[in-house]
Amino acid sequence: MAEELNERSQNILEAIVEDYISSAEPVGSRAITKRHSFNLSPASVRNVMSDLEEMGFLCSPHTSAGRVPTEKGFHYYIDSLLQVRDLSKEEETRLRQNYRFQGMKMEDIMQEVGRVMSGLSNYTGLVMAPKFASTVFRQIEFVRLSHGRLLVIYVSETGLVQNKVIEGVPDLSSHELEQISNYLNHELTGLSIQDVREKIARELQTERSNYDRLQKQALSLSSTALQDEAGDLIFVSGTSLMLEQPEFSTPDQMKRIIKTLESKSTLIELLDQSQTAQGVQIFIGSQSQHVEIEGCSLVTSSFSNKKGAIGTLGVIGPVRMPYSEVIPIVDFTAQLVSRILEREAE
Amino acid sequence: MAEELNERSQNILEAIVEDYISSAEPVGSRAITKRHSFNLSPASVRNVMSDLEEMGFLCSPHTSAGRVPTEKGFHYYIDSLLQVRDLSKEEETRLRQNYRFQGMKMEDIMQEVGRVMSGLSNYTGLVMAPKFASTVFRQIEFVRLSHGRLLVIYVSETGLVQNKVIEGVPDLSSHELEQISNYLNHELTGLSIQDVREKIARELQTERSNYDRLQKQALSLSSTALQDEAGDLIFVSGTSLMLEQPEFSTPDQMKRIIKTLESKSTLIELLDQSQTAQGVQIFIGSQSQHVEIEGCSLVTSSFSNKKGAIGTLGVIGPVRMPYSEVIPIVDFTAQLVSRILEREAE
DNA sequence: TGTTAGCACTCATCGAGACAGAGTGCTAAC
């Protein structure tokens, strides 16, 4: 990937990528010389293009079509040629105005973030809410349902609300439940779920005799309640925008894309991958092992509050994507969401 | 619609509809005589088909194709010819085994019901959870978020959990909040949201002087919390199954369908319509005013518990649908969900 | 040596025409 290109080759590669991004069609030597004013003839451009093809940056669908950037070509473009300008103050304001989070709960915010990001970029928006396990305990409440069934409501520092039904618990009075939740809220506030689990496991093991029945009950209940990972919360918005892309215009491709976006498991894996890194990340097509998203590119960024509850958001679209526009949108949105989470956490 | 058909015409119409359901292609006179053993020649069948076409039950895409049932034809088939056998005990058991609701909360159950129903029928499943306003109050809890922001958690009799953030409320201590929720839970349990709203409005108006500050606070808070309709909860499963249908095989049709299923507003209207009726309902294509679902058929049924929280579920697919299989699935599922809601309610 | 004009070549796309196949409608016979 560290291959050197002279300036002319770079310029031409850049021109080809950009023309291809806006047209979605193979670009020929003549088109290049027309649209960009290099002082070169088509023939010279052809020579360069031929070199670029040999190096694997371009390929031609067939002899008499123009050239199309390969994934390697896109990579080079993104790594070395792309200039992402920051958003101007006005643009930022404009973007910010699209978001209205007044009085929204976590899920709604995530959903809304996806919708707006999708609308701004014109690509399909993905948002993965912070994982349950990565959240910080704020509060737990119990609600009695029918006999032996209990609804547990768990609120994280960031305002993420999880509820879960647990069955086969001994019947407890409202008063007892209240005591239990008071006890737990007092003991656990501020700990990460990871810590909470460890703490509970530890205390349950020691079985200190000075615990009263209710305390034991409380520990056992919370253990059950926080036990297994709640399913990943992932929000996909603007699915149909994918279908507008010329690269996914055949019925078969449409089916493939829709199925992929529908099942979500692939998306979760992809978003998980980019979770660790800082700032905007770009995954191009087959770079990942997922065949399902062949021809797709993912622009993502993670968000978090200071306490580290991490989620990931981004957009997915064809490899041929106007990165210079999409990247700032994703970047800004991630920062914005981080700030909102901070605010939620006080 | 009350047109009379003699027995032969009925038999032939039935044969055509059923052949068309399984093949998705225009059916010709010869095919009919081959597959079903009427003692008739193709020519005779042709005469009947010609009559049926004149009456509007059939139409031919062009002169030299077979006949396709019109929507009117399907209507007649469903109203007069279709025999829906009940599920056998074994089939019921088999269906029931697909459902595992242990330890699931309301949303998950709805989601899961949709998934299973979609899987069983091989069509896209739709589930609309009972509307917030139609639920019965069981419990309300408050959680303090950052300064001036409050998370309200509301649980209905059926275990449906709604949460909502309200802003700009005076800062109250945990203790005060507890008192408030105790007060509200005591006052409101068992009332429908409709009743709750009215009651609160009434009490707020009278402003009885013997109310203390907290009680007023409680009323005002709950008023805000229960104020506006929470968005309809609708679950769509198996979207991509739609794309497998030959009637939606062109890119344009695919886009149309996906957009319709994505936006959900059309679906909500459709499901709302069928909410009132008892038992399984069938909407055929342009019967409704929604152009978006041209060529689609909807098989729905409502579910409810004794207290009347009503939701609707069903499947959507092409008009050419094996109703005799789909109807029992939808019917059974609706009954099953009703029973689960009863159980939740104790 | 790098650049360019010229030209032959390749290949996808499009429309016209031919053809096979399926199915109908009509007529005449049973």
Place this chain on the structure above:
DNA sequence: GTTAGCACTCTGTCTCGATGAGTGCTAACA
């Protein structure tokens, strides 16, 4: 009332040739 026979219609597919865009190569030029 039913049916066999036959002409007719229409679609889908295939082939063929024309078109045009774009390339690669070669030879001339600065």
